[in-house]
Amino acid sequence: MDNRPSTLADGLLAALPIVLGYFPIAFAFGVAATGAHLSPVEAVGLSVIIYAGAAQFLTLALITSGAPLLVSAFTLIAMNLRHVLYGPSLMKRAGPDARRRWSWFWAFGLTDEVFGAALGQLARGRRFSEPFMFGLAIGAYASWVSGTVVGAWAGGGALKNWPAVEAGLGFMLPALFLALLLSILSRAQLPAIAVAVLATVGVTLAWSGTAGILAGMIAGAVAGLVPRKVVDAQ
């Protein structure tokens, strides 16, 4: 156990792998946003205000498909509901004496990756502190916003002469989803995952992609309500 108080600089250092990963994904978002006819200000605004990669990419799909505002908002809010679980899990790991006075500020940066990195640091003996969480969150946020700025500035046609790079960046989002799924995968959640996948495929093929996403999330979450013993018995 490292008894030295964790500092802002420690947090920034711990954020480095996230910074390296976020920048190209945010760059891809900036390029995709301007390619979807959003202005650079709108692209950067989404990153500054929403700050949730998967939700932002879906925002582009919903905007370009002409989905109604409330349907879009509900879909995106439902997508981000998973973040509810991160705060309690992190604070439980931090211990009962952990300060949370400024969590209204640093916890906005509690993305999937920041949450994972914070838990990893605590598991390796790092002492929880709010300055450390500031550093971790600010480093990741700065990378995300600056990557979007550069991508939006480069513009939607920036990669037209680099089709392989464009294809690779286009696969970054599915790759991120798969990696996130692997990071939280547990035997107990397999039924919910299977139901979500089946519902998404079925409703997408029968109706539309937006409906498929809604159906997958709701059906999967509802499948989680089935008591474990019932699932085991089947």
Added chain:
Amino acid sequence: MRSEILILALMVGAFTWAFRVLPTRADLSAMPEGGLLSRFLAATGPAAIATLFTASVLPMVTGGLPLPLAGGTAAVLAVFAATRSVVGATLAGSVAYGVLFALI
């Protein structure tokens, strides 16, 4: 910035802030283990991410499984298994997809 995009961003941003911040103030760990809300919350994250992965690859698999998709997926699985790094696995999958796309 168009007003409908700004309104959408502010609505989603406000909820995202609430989802991330407010639970740090409440002790949800006192929630009964195996209760309805606990199970629903526990299933929401995996269900959402599985849905998003499916929805994002579905357009790519129409008419068969393309080699870049298979290679990119394999790279994510392999790098995650080796490093447990979400960022590393994501970047590896993206690079593998791009390289295979260039080769075929």
